[in-house]
Amino acid sequence: MKDISQAELEVLKVLWQHSPATANQVVEALADASQWHEKTVKTLLNRLVTKGAVSFEKDGRAYLYSPVLQQSDYQLKESQSFIQRVFSGRIAPLVAGFAQHDKLAEQDIAELKQLIARWEQENKND
Amino acid sequence: MKDISQAELEVLKVLWQHSPATANQVVEALADASQWHEKTVKTLLNRLVTKGAVSFEKDGRAYLYSPVLQQSDYQLKESQSFIQRVFSGRIAPLVAGFAQHDKLAEQDIAELKQLIARWEQENKND
């Protein structure tokens, strides 16, 4: 699968939230968040199809688009490559950077604690 | 500052590890890790200078290059934009994804716990 560009990702996000969707539905969903012309969105949809990240089926005149690439798969793959590229594969320094610059909220901490607890629960039999 | 491309980042990493450095030192540092031609590395150095991420001072025939953009600044900025783009700004889901796919090691957990402890220490006076 070819890389998804940033603009393409915005289109994909719409489909992750609601699919299948017609091109026009995607255009409308993006209308407030972006200033993209309808033609631009359709080009992006097309490129996503070419890249294999999105599929469609014909529904009369219009197409119904659906994501092939799942959000969780995308997130995991991008996270890994990002952390590899920017932090040499270590995740803690990323979180540390956020902590140091006051980008962590109470909620984030709570979630992380829960996560860690669960991890330790599952890995207690080491 | 214009965006740093992935290839440019590799060059920048070398300078973060050791600077100032001549172009040839950078080329050599990259020789094993990559298959880049010397000319390619020099182009990348040049682009980094144009982008303002790297500076140089003349040392006779050769230049001595140094990073202007600091690694921690780069990491923080990229992390924020990545997490915004891919996880709508929430960091815990990223870590959760890693946990779910067994990408977290004992050491990561230990570091995260320490981080959290420190955060709570500093934010105890809420």
Added chain:
DNA sequence: GCTTATCGATTACAGATGTAATAGTTTGTG
């Protein structure tokens, strides 16, 4: 049925990127 509005497909085009090659300039060497 013919025309027009609407879709997707194709084409456009400038800037960024990956990956070098060539040109121009400075310097060390004979």
Added chain:
DNA sequence: CACAAACTATTACATCTGTAATCGATAAGC
């Protein structure tokens, strides 16, 4: 001092990306 070696600067070029416009097919209205 002239020439060659070594640097950097400039140029090259294909692909990707952002951002559309135009083309061609088709369906819907009159």
